[in-house]
Amino acid sequence: MKSKIELYLGDCKKELMKIPDNSVDLIITSPPYADQRKSTYGGVKINEYVDWFLPISKELLRVLKPTGTFVLNIKEKVVNGERSTYVMELILAMRKQGWLWTEEFIWHKKNCFPGKWSNRFRDAWERLLQFNKNKKFNMYQDAVKIPIGDWAKSRLKNLSETDKIRYNAKNGSGFGKNVSNWIGKNTVYPTNVVHLSTECNSKNHSAAFPKELPEWFIRLFTQENDTVLDPFAGSGTTIEVANKMNRNAIGIEIISEYYYDMKRQFYESKCDSLKKRAKDEKAETARCYSIC
Amino acid sequence: MKSKIELYLGDCKKELMKIPDNSVDLIITSPPYADQRKSTYGGVKINEYVDWFLPISKELLRVLKPTGTFVLNIKEKVVNGERSTYVMELILAMRKQGWLWTEEFIWHKKNCFPGKWSNRFRDAWERLLQFNKNKKFNMYQDAVKIPIGDWAKSRLKNLSETDKIRYNAKNGSGFGKNVSNWIGKNTVYPTNVVHLSTECNSKNHSAAFPKELPEWFIRLFTQENDTVLDPFAGSGTTIEVANKMNRNAIGIEIISEYYYDMKRQFYESKCDSLKKRAKDEKAETARCYSIC
DNA sequence: CTGCACTATGAATCGCTAA
DNA sequence: GTTAGCGATTCATAGTGCA
Numbered sequence: 122m123k124s125k126i127e128l129y130l131g132d133c134k135k136e137l138m139k140i141p142d143n144s145v146d147l148i149i150t151s152p153p154y155a156d157q158r159k160s161t162y163g164g165v166k167i168n169e170y171v172d173w174f175l176p177i178s179k180e181l182l183r184v185l186k187p188t189g190t191f192v193l194n195i196k197e198k199v200v201n202g203e204r205s206t207y208v209m210e211l212i213l214a215m216r217k218q219g220w221l222w223t224e225e226f227i228w229h230k231k232n233c234f235p236g237k238w239s240n241r242f243r244d245a246w247e248r249l250l251q252f253n254k255n256k257k258f259n260m261y262q263d264a265v266k267i268p269i270g271d272w273a274k275s276r277l278k279n280l281s282e283t284d285k286i287r288y289n290a291k292n293g294s295g296f297g298k299n300v301s302n303w304i305g306k307n308t309v310y311p312t313n314v315v316h317l318s319t320e321c322n323s324k325n326h327s328a329a330f331p332k333e334l335p336e337w338f339i340r341l342f343t344q345e346n347d348t349v350l351d352p353f354a355g356s357g358t359t360i361e362v363a364n365k366m367n368r369n370a371i372g373i374e375i376i377s378e379y380y381y382d383m384k385r386q387f388y389e390s391k392c393d394s395l396k397k398r399a400k401d402e403k404a405e406t407a408r409c410y411s412i413c
Numbered sequence: 414m415k416s417k418i419e420l421y422l423g424d425c426k427k428e429l430m431k432i433p434d435n436s437v438d439l440i441i442t443s444p445p446y447a448d449q450r451k452s453t454y455g456g457v458k459i460n461e462y463v464d465w466f467l468p469i470s471k472e473l474l475r476v477l478k479p480t481g482t483f484v485l486n487i488k489e490k491v492v493n494g495e496r497s498t499y500v501m502e503l504i505l506a507m508r509k510q511g512w513l514w515t516e517e518f519i520w521h522k523k524n525c526f527p528g529k530w531s532n533r534f535r536d537a538w539e540r541l542l543q544f545n546k547n548k549k550f551n552m553y554q555d556a557v558k559i560p561i562g563d564w565a566k567s568r569l570k571n572l573s574e575t576d577k578i579r580y581n582a583k584n585g586s587g588f589g590k591n592v593s594n595w596i597g598k599n600t601v602y603p604t605n606v607v608h609l610s611t612e613c614n615s616k617n618h619s620a621a622f623p624k625e626l627p628e629w630f631i632r633l634f635t636q637e638n639d640t641v642l643d644p645f646a647g648s649g650t651t652i653e654v655a656n657k658m659n660r661n662a663i664g665i666e667i668i669s670e671y672y673y674d675m676k677r678q679f680y681e682s683k684c685d686s687l688k689k690r691a692k693d694e695k696a697e698t699a700r701c702y703s704i705c
Numbered sequence: 706c707t708g709c710a711c712t713a714t715g716a717a718t719c720g721c722t723a724a
Numbered sequence: 725g726t727t728a729g730c731g732a733t734t735c736a737t738a739g740t741g742c743a
Contacts, residue, residue: 201548202513202515203508203513203514203515204514204516204517206504206505206508206514209501209504209505210505212498212501213498213501213502216495216498221494221495222495222496222498223494223495223496223532223533224496224533225496227519227521227538227606229519229521229606233604237602239552239554240515240548240549240550240552241515241516241605242554242602242603242604242605243602243604243605244604244605245604245605245606246519246604246605246606256493256494256532257532258532260531260532262531262534310529310534310535311534312534312535312536312537312538313533313534313536313538314519314521314537314538
């Protein structure tokens, strides 16, 4: 089964209406932040941001499967020397709308934007807000396990007698451990702090969304042939990653330049792979060209 | 000039009234989180938390100098599968009270609490909310610069693959115990993500945060002989650090056991230092003992 | 005094059972 | 219905003691 790509050109509030109820497994997106990227998106004003986003999140709530997850990458900007509060207000409003605010992951940016100000340091993190429809949702934790820390190598080399049996914490918390369970273990589960670099090679689009970010959440919250939606697709990072991971991808983009860039990109890559296959199989390449 | 320690036993809402207006340069504290530490602090209920805290923050606003800073360490817990929203509601309420919410630092905990659940990962971060009275406040950024350059570069070059995955940007976020050693070397300003371990002391009461945390903010927001206040002093980590850094320290603690522990601790250390000095100067030690 | 082995434990969370 | 208590689960770090 081949995974599909669907692209829509237009305002996502309207385009989302074309998507059926309960059909998407993961929504992951980085909407235009308030009052930023004015030159491209026209800029949503800070005090209008919540009102602007709520109709969209309402549609997202409709199209998401009950077991699905919505990951919202956002960070409030500084206004008049203060962090503005629209993100917090948005969370409160979305909960009233019916969303569950399950978790807040932190994206710790390794190489954050340079700069120096007298009253603040560089901003090295963004919010990755996890919303769900139900308390029960799909999560595939084993898909994102990471290598165990170096401490384990020396720690697990020689086990004491107490290590081999269950050790119960003395503080009465009921917490204990059995270190010997860790023998042979090479990987552990990550935490809610995601630690990635920003990408410098972003093309025209100003969003610095490294591929690893959607990749991590796609692995965590979907399986193959599931459907991933990015209602602010931009240059199409999420769509590209989802497709490579054999997930069906739906992208909506309001700016026609980005939309056509995506079309070209995914056509071309599809074309390339057809060409390659055709060559490999020594089949006629003409058919490929006619498709492209 | 010798730095002073003032300790108060009692509810900080009342004890704060003894402190004059505009007299404190830095407030740094970690109040009991909602519904946590029940065994010691009785536990403040989530839906009463904002109402409980606002009278305290009102007093804090009064005692803080116009150029001063308030750093609040807090993190919301999970309730019914959702992150609770009381911290966000507190921020919104404190802004109405007159506070400026200048910044949110992230404390990325190196050794977070273990555990495994089907629907979430371990929580590895806490909020460090920075509030101010005015847009202009004292900030001594040079005091917290961290090293970069040949040392960091060569260190980074030789990382193994697993190290690369797990590497926690020492160049952007960490800060060590001997920052003074690095003066003269290549240094860079840190970011708004701080990366520290929780402390694993085997003392009677667990310190809420590692010494490096108040140390960092005291360096960043105060100079010698400034005044640091911790209205939830607990075992006295902040007080101890402030005193060692030659800042005047004010601590308030409601639990008499902790209060008397602090008294004893700071008496003893004062006594120890007097003893030492007396020995060094070959003066009579009897005077010291009479003080203790 | 350095290095290694080993101990202790930390603002946790979920699901079940009992009242 | 609702709440309160208990068992199970888990990783990385600092501190201590000894060679």
